Amino acid sequence: MDFEIVSGDIASLETECLIIAIEAENTLSPAAKAADDASSGYISEILSGGDISGKTAQTLLLHKVPGLSAKRILLLGVGKEEERNNRNFRKLIKAAMGVVKSTGVSSATFALNAVLTDDSDQYRQLRHLVEWSGSELYSYDETKSKKADPLKLDQIAILVDDNDADLAETALLDGTAIVNGTSIARDLGNLPGNICTPTYLADQALELDDEFDDLTATIVDEEEMTELGMHCLLSVGHGSEQPSKLIVMEYKGGEEGEKPHVLVGKGITFDTGGISLKPGAGMDEMKFDMCGAASVFGAMTAICEMALPINVVGIVAAAENMPSGHATKPGDIVTTMSGQTVEILNTDAEGRLVLCDALTYAGRFEPASVVDIATLTGACIIALGHHATGVLANNDDLAAELLQAGEQAADKGWQLPLWDEFQEQLDSNFADIANIGGRPAGTITAACFLSRFTKEYRWAHLDIAGVAWNSGGKDKGATGRCVPLLTQYLLNQAAEEE
Ligand code: BES
Ligand code: MN
Ligand code: ZN
Numbered sequence: 001m002d003f004e005i006v007s008g009d010i011a012s013l014e015t016e017c018l019i020i021a022i023e024a025e026n027t028l029s030p031a032a033k034a035a036d037d038a039s040s041g042y043i044s045e046i047l048s049g050g051d052i053s054g055k056t057a058q059t060l061l062l063h064k065v066p067g068l069s070a071k072r073i074l075l076l077g078v079g080k081e082e083e084r085n086n087r088n089f090r091k092l093i094k095a096a097m098g099v100v101k102s103t104g105v106s107s108a109t110f111a112l113n114a115v116l117t118d119d120s121d122q123y124r125q126l127r128h129l130v131e132w133s134g135s136e137l138y139s140y141d142e143t144k145s146k147k148a149d150p151l152k153l154d155q156i157a158i159l160v161d162d163n164d165a166d167l168a169e170t171a172l173l174d175g176t177a178i179v180n181g182t183s184i185a186r187d188l189g190n191l192p193g194n195i196c197t198p199t200y201l202a203d204q205a206l207e208l209d210d211e212f213d214d215l216t217a218t219i220v221d222e223e224e225m226t227e228l229g230m231h232c233l234l235s236v237g238h239g240s241e242q243p244s245k246l247i248v249m250e251y252k253g254g255e256e257g258e259k260p261h262v263l264v265g266k267g268i269t270f271d272t273g274g275i276s277l278k279p280g281a282g283m284d285e286m287k288f289d290m291c292g293a294a295s296v297f298g299a300m301t302a303i304c305e306m307a308l309p310i311n312v313v314g315i316v317a318a319a320e321n322m323p324s325g326h327a328t329k330p331g332d333i334v335t336t337m338s339g340q341t342v343e344i345l346n347t348d349a350e351g352r353l354v355l356c357d358a359l360t361y362a363g364r365f366e367p368a369s370v371v372d373i374a375t376l377t378g379a380c381i382i383a384l385g386h387h388a389t390g391v392l393a394n395n396d397d398l399a400a401e402l403l404q405a406g407e408q409a410a411d412k413g414w415q416l417p418l419w420d421e422f423q424e425q426l427d428s429n430f431a432d433i434a435n436i437g438g439r440p441a442g443t444i445t446a447a448c449f450l451s452r453f454t455k456e457y458r459w460a461h462l463d464i465a466g467v468a469w470n471s472g473g474k475d476k477g478a479t480g481r482c483v484p485l486l487t488q489y490l491l492n493q494a495a496e497e498e
Contacts (some may be wrong), residue, residue, distance in 0.1 A: 001137055003130050003176055004157045005168040006109065011038035011068050015157060016105035017061075018070035019096050021112050022047065022054040024080040031111040031159070032075070039067040043075070055079055056088045057095040061103065070109070074099055078116060086410045089116045089125070090132050097136035104152045111159040118410075122164060123171045128410060129158060130175025131182070131484065138183050140190045140477060177305035178409075178487050182480030185291070185298030189469060189478025193270035193287040198237070198245040198318035201267055201290065204297060205247045205316070212304040214253055220246035225357075232336040233357035236350045237319035239274055239327025244319035246358060247293075249300050251312040254497065259368040260311035261493055263300070263486060264358050266351045266374035267293030267318035274321045274347030275329050282471070289351070291468035291478055292373035293318060298483035299490065306487075308494040313365050317354035321347070333431045337361065338453055343431035351376045352449045353435060359453040369398055370454065371489070373462045373482065379442025381466040389413040389482050390463035392447035398458045402489055409484035413462065416444055423448050 006013070010020075010031055021029035026047045028036055036043040042065055046052075052060040058077030065073045076096050079088060100108045110129060117125045133156055141148045160168045188196060188204065205217035222243050225234055230246070237244035247267070250260070268289040272278060278286065293316040300314040328334070332344045334353075337360040344353065351374050362370050380390045389406065391413040393399035399415050406413040425437030425445045433452060437445030447461045467481045 001134055001153070002155045003134070003172050004155060005165055005172055006157045006159055007162045007165060010034045010111060010159070013070055013109055013159065015070045015107050015109040017072045017074055017100055017103065017108040018068070019074045019076055019108060019110045019112070021078040022052055022058070022075045023078055024054045024083070026054055029078065029113050035065070035068060035073065039065050042066055043073070052077060056083055057092040059095050059099050061099055072103070072105065078113060084116045086118045086128070089128060090410070093129065093132045094136055097133050100153060101136070101151070106152045107155040107157065108153065109157040109159055123167050124408065126158060126160070126168050126171035127175040127178070130172055131179045134176070134179035135182060135480070138186060140187065142187065142191060143195070174306060174491065177302040178484050180305060181298035181302030181487060182483045184301050185294040185480040185483050186478040188294040188297060189288050189291045193320070196287070196290065197242045197269050198267065198320065199243065201269065201293060201316060201318045202245045202247050205249050208249060208297070208300060208304070214251055214307070215300065215304055216250045218248045220248065228361070229335065229337045230357040230361070231334045232342055233317055233319065233354045235328045235332070235334045235344065236268070236321055236353050239322040239324040240320035242269070242320045246361065247316040247318060249314040251300060251303060251314070253303070253308050254311040258311050260313045260365050261490060262313045262315060262362045262365055262367040262370040263296045264315045264317065264355060264362055264370060264372040265293035265296035266290070266355055266372070266376065267316040268351060268354065269318060269320050271321045271348070271350065272323060274350060275323050275327050276346045276348040277323055278348060285469065285471060288469040288478060289375050290318070291375050292464060294478065295373050295464070295481070295483050295486060298480060299486035302483065302487045303490055306491075308490055310490065310494045310497055312490060313362070313367070315358050315362055317358035319354050321350045336453070340433060340452060341431040343428040343434045345434050346436045349435045349446070352446055355450055356453045359450060359459070363456050367457050369458045369460070371402065371460045371462060371486070372450065373464060373486070375465045375468050376463045377443045377446045377465055380463040383416065383443055384414055384466055386466045387412070389467055389485065390443050391415045391460060392418045392444065392463070393460035394418065394451055394454060395458045395460070398460045401492065402460055402462070402485065405489035405492055406482070406485045409488035411482050411484035411488070413482070413485065416447075418444065418447055418451060
């Protein structure tokens with residue numbers, strides 16, 4: 001999709017569909033007023049007919065409006081002032097894009113109000129408009145024999161004041177990078193486990209290496225991982241025919257020697273639970289257990305596209321968790337790369353087992369910060385539902401930065417405590433740590449496990465179990481969260497550098 005910033009007079013705008021806002025109780029927005037004047041009151045006449053009242057996300061498509069060059073006018077309800085927030089903004093963009101898609105126009109132009117989001121930050125509103133209209137165009141047909149009809153729509157324009165053109169261009173570039181990154185994460189998430197294997201993910205990294213000069217990918221295979229002592233990560237893939245991979249992507253946009261920010265993604269390409277086998281119902285959804293990894297690929301792509309002036313390392317711990325005669329058994333004890341031993345009491349708590357060695361490996365980059373992203377615990381869905389990412393950290397400033405990035409990117413997180421009290425739940429009679437801490441506070445004890453491997457640096461953990469995909473039904477599929485949050489976090493780091 002081609003996005004474009006335009007400015008000028010509404011009446012002479014050449015577009016197949018001009019989208020203008022109607023405020024609550026039939027009130028014309030400034031753009032609608034201008035269009036109404038140009039059409040000698042045609043629009044207000046329609047409004048007085050009662051076909052639309054201006055409630056959030058209402059739509060009414062008009063053809064051949066006199067006095068305007070646009071072929072169609074789409075009236076779009078934006079509600080009352082107090083109803084204008086991110087959630088409603090996303091809803092009304094979805095409604096408008098629904099009409100635009102079904103009408104089969106080749107171009108559409110948004111001419112909306114100045115303030116329709118939570119904060120009155122114009123850059124962010126324009127960026128969200130790009131992100132959210134772009135994401136309405138996402139469709140997955142990779143594994144269907146009949147491909148979706150190609151969209152006729154090939155251009156979305158956004159009308160802004162002349163003075164705001166520079167800010168709007170930046171919003172457009174950043175928004176495009178984020179929506180592209182999000183789509184990549186969704187595609188990877190949606191691919192089935194028989195295609196998206198650890199080796200497939202490794203190949204994706206090599207492709208990024210080819211595509212972007214500033215990015216170098218290195219694949220650490222099982223033999224090298226054995227040499228490094230990553231027996232905990234390796235234990236997860238023992239039951240699988242698919243070799244495990246540690247995927248390392250180094251992006252160098254900053255100064256030589258400047259400490260990198262490291263992202264570490266859980267890349268379980270299928271989680272059967274292993275010998276602690278999961279129940280059958282809905283198990284297919286465990287193909288999404290690599291969505292943390294997918295968000296790392298998405299964020300890395302976005303920062304490459306934006307050419308951020310910082311150094312970032314993306315690490316993906318990829319393995320398939322299967323039962324077999326070779327599989328790790330409950331009670332088995334493995335030695336991690338850090339030297340600590342782990343008693344694997346439940347083979348279904350495998351995410352932390354691959355992450356702990358990847359986190360130890362992250363230490364070699366002397367990172368400015370490390371953030372891991374994982375579909376780690378079902379308990380996180382019980383705690384926070386499907387709205388917020390769970391945020392836990394060994395550093396409250398870092399947690400605050402991530403929460404703020406989540407607010408700014410409308411990809412919200414919520415912090416859970418990582419107090420020492422919880423650590424005792426991981427005591428083991430036979431090893432240094434057990435890999436499970438019982439039912440209470442499952443998300444926190446999982447993070448406690450990871451915290452044993454992150455003592456050397458500023459670290460945060462994002463549990464995306466509740467937000468990474470939509471279950472069942474028509475909406476079933478990967479969401480691409482938290483590519484926006486991660487990208488915003490890195491944008492903020494880059495802004496601080498300057
Ligand atoms: N990938 C799952 C967590 C998960 C479950 C995410 C459902 C999203 C939806 C993880 O590997 C897992 O199985 N965790 C166990 C941990 C338990 C054995 C301590 C869980 O949450 O039940
Ligand atoms: Mn599991
Ligand atoms: Zn898992």
